[in-house]
Amino acid sequence: MIWLLDLDNTLVDRAAAFGAWASDAVAQVGGTADDLAAIVAADEGGHGSKEALARVIVDRLGWPDDVPAAIERFRAGILAGIRPYDGVLRSLEVLRAAGHRVAVVTNGASAQQRGKIARCGIEPHVDAIVVSGEEGVAKPDPRLVEVALDRLGASDVDRRDVWMIGDAAHADVAVGRAAGTRTGWVSHGRAWQGGDRPDVVAPATREVIALAASPRSRGAVG
Incomplete structure (x- = not known):
């Protein structure tokens, strides 16, 4: 077989790893439950556009407007928490x-x-x-x-x-x-x-x- x-x-x-990273990222900037929900929704369970997700993160968390850098940050966060x-x-x-x-x-x-x-x-x-x-x-x-x-x-x-x-x-x-x-x-x-x-x-x-x-x-x- x-x-x-x-x-x-x-x-x-991956869902747990991304969720944990997103929760921590939101908490670090004093974000809201709505911010977290928007970020998780934009991820689309890992199947969404990485660029679109990065844009939501930048807008919601006030990160520098650097999409490639934002993608690298959340990818690193997923890797750190993956099991x-x-x-x-x-x-x-x-x-x-x-x-x-x-x-x-x-x-x-x-x-x-x-x-x-x-x-x-x-x-x-x-x-x-x-x-x-x-x-x-x-x-x-x-x-x-x-x-x-x-x-x-x-x-x-x-x-x-x-x-x-x-x-x-x-x-x-x-x-x-x-x-x-x-x-x-x-x-x-x-x-x-x-x-x-x-x-x-x-x-x-x-x-x-x-x-x-x-x-x-x-x-x-x-």
């Missing part, structure tokens, strides 16, 4: 011990995503890492899945033996469907609103992996 896993809010808790979800690295090791191949497939800038992976000690637990910023193509473009499968030496594998798992319907589930793989959605308690449901849905990554790895899921066609 081949496992392709998103990084942010799938293997690592893997409890038990998720163990789940990856269990998969690999069973002979499965595992890759991280993430959208984002190379330095930032590689920094998260290094800080959280993920690389020793996977067989390949694919970062959109290094490949010139991003999820939901299925070419990123093809890059990952090639790195794993699995370009010709039956796509029913491949799982794409992540928290973002528009990127992770969509890229899996476009590439013909099975899909697992990490809901974090949200309701699915994207039409046909993914093959597996659960609140946490470990639960999605466990369900997808079960004999029942392996025997079904997604």
Whole structure:
């Protein structure tokens, strides 16, 4: 079996890291709850424009009008607070011990995503890492899945033996469907609103992996 896993809010808790940084940044300048809410909303769970987010931060917190510098500040804050979800690295090791191949497939800038992976000690637990910023193509473009499968030496594998798992319907589930793989959605308690449901849905990554790895899921066609 081949496992392709998103990084942010799938293997690592980016939402908590950004939220903690934003709360501290607002408190440092005596900002308000409305300022914090505006900054968190502009982040769009990590999927929004970094330039637009930086503009909101500059306006709300009175920072110097230097968008690139603001982006570097909040990226550094995320890196300082990033942590893997409890038990998720163990789940990856269990998969690999069973002979499965595992890759991280993430959208984002190379330095930032590689920094998260290094800080959280993920690389020793996977067989390949694919970062959109290094490949010139991003999820939901299925070419990123093809890059990952090639790195794993699995370009010709039956796509029913491949799982794409992540928290973002528009990127992770969509890229899996476009590439013909099975899909697992990490809901974090949200309701699915994207039409046909993914093959597996659960609140946490470990639960999605466990369900997808079960004999029942392996025997079904997604």
